[in-house]
Amino acid sequence: MQQAMAADENNDMLYEDDERLYQTGVRHLCEQPIFKVPGRYILPLEERPLRVIDTTKLNAGGAPLISLPAVDFSELTNPSDRPAALRSLAEACENYGLFQLVNHGIPSEVMSAMVDGSTRFFEQPYEERAKYMSSDMTSPVRYGTSFNQSKDRVFCWRDFLKLTCRPMAQVLPHWPSSPADFRVVAAAYAEETNSLFLELVEAVLESMGLGRDGSSIMNQFEEGSQLMVVNCYPPCPEPGLTLGMPPHSDYGFLTLLLQDQVRGLQIQHREDWVTVEPIHGSFIVNVGDHLEIFSNGRYKSVLHRVLVNATKSRMSIATLHSLPHSSTIRPPPELVDEGNPRRYMDTDFASFLRYISSCEPKKKNFLESRKLAT
Ligand SMILES: O=C(O)CCC(=O)C(=O)O
Numbered sequence: 001m002q003q004a005m006a007a008d009e010n011n012d013m014l015y016e017d018d019e020r021l022y023q024t025g026v027r028h029l030c031e032q033p034i035f036k037v038p039g040r041y042i043l044p045l046e047e048r049p050l051r052v053i054d055t056t057k058l059n060a061g062g063a064p065l066i067s068l069p070a071v072d073f074s075e076l077t078n079p080s081d082r083p084a085a086l087r088s089l090a091e092a093c094e095n096y097g098l099f100q101l102v103n104h105g106i107p108s109e110v111m112s113a114m115v116d117g118s119t120r121f122f123e124q125p126y127e128e129r130a131k132y133m134s135s136d137m138t139s140p141v142r143y144g145t146s147f148n149q150s151k152d153r154v155f156c157w158r159d160f161l162k163l164t165c166r167p168m169a170q171v172l173p174h175w176p177s178s179p180a181d182f183r184v185v186a187a188a189y190a191e192e193t194n195s196l197f198l199e200l201v202e203a204v205l206e207s208m209g210l211g212r213d214g215s216s217i218m219n220q221f222e223e224g225s226q227l228m229v230v231n232c233y234p235p236c237p238e239p240g241l242t243l244g245m246p247p248h249s250d251y252g253f254l255t256l257l258l259q260d261q262v263r264g265l266q267i268q269h270r271e272d273w274v275t276v277e278p279i280h281g282s283f284i285v286n287v288g289d290h291l292e293i294f295s296n297g298r299y300k301s302v303l304h305r306v307l308v309n310a311t312k313s314r315m316s317i318a319t320l321h322s323l324p325h326s327s328t329i330r331p332p333p334e335l336v337d338e339g340n341p342r343r344y345m346d347t348d349f350a351s352f353l354r355y356i357s358s359c360e361p362k363k364k365n366f367l368e369s370r371k372l373a374t
């Protein structure tokens, strides 16, 4: 009896030690050679990817690749090409919930400096990264792991650095001070992506027939929220058992996503999971839940997830843009009529925060929770 109790206590202690290790993130976990995925990361059979990505093969190891609609930003800024470019934008947002943005005009040096600075941030010793670990959702800087670290029953194979980007002068002093150039490169990237977002969202409004100028909502976007998420997915010994990120949609209006050349991002398109081929120097732009609510369901936020692979580390940088946290999101009167009644409740940022701290955010559950009975 005595012995059995001692063994149980011992197991509990071992388990607690493992749990402490998992809470420190997958990068730290992978600092020791690792040949099996620990149970904490193993998904139930039905949530695992059916096909894994084999980065040593050209064709993504059999997972279907999708050729995404492309939007050429230089056409949006050219008055004679703008009407056709707006039609492509509308079609992509209605039918895919995302598009590939090419010729966006952000200097390649700004983009590569951000990727390089982020790579060096994650390469630092755990103790340096751990300085920014926080469970406070409102903290201007947050280092962490998995999807929702305090809620996930199964952990995902990702570490992240989240940076609140506005108001820049207030948040910047909180951002990581090491590597030494990190703040400067990340601030330049945040400013460039924010300016690009402002032009894109203006085009999105116009593509819904809301008029280019004088829209009061544009003034709100000028003061809007921006969250930068740097994702790091180390190689995984058994990539078929887990995910880098579970299926989810992003909460904001638009997400500008920069992925490196390692495949991993998949979107759900016509009931199938399809891999989004990285195109060097371009952005993936996602429709988020706030835009789906604002557009009264016309533009759909896209369900996406991330696969990991056995050989290559992958990094992505997402910037999520929306209205200020104090704003209420609702469709403008032009997008609501008898034939197209309101589909979602008024939504603000506080309702989103309340939701994610009470439920496990999965799939498009937040949006579902805002649906009105029609
Ligand atoms: O890593 C990726 O490609 C996607 C990341 C993502 O979905 C997110 O940060 O919300």
Ligand SMILES: [Fe+2]
Residues within 6 Å of the ligand: 248, 249, 250, 304, 318
């Ligand atoms: Fe996402």
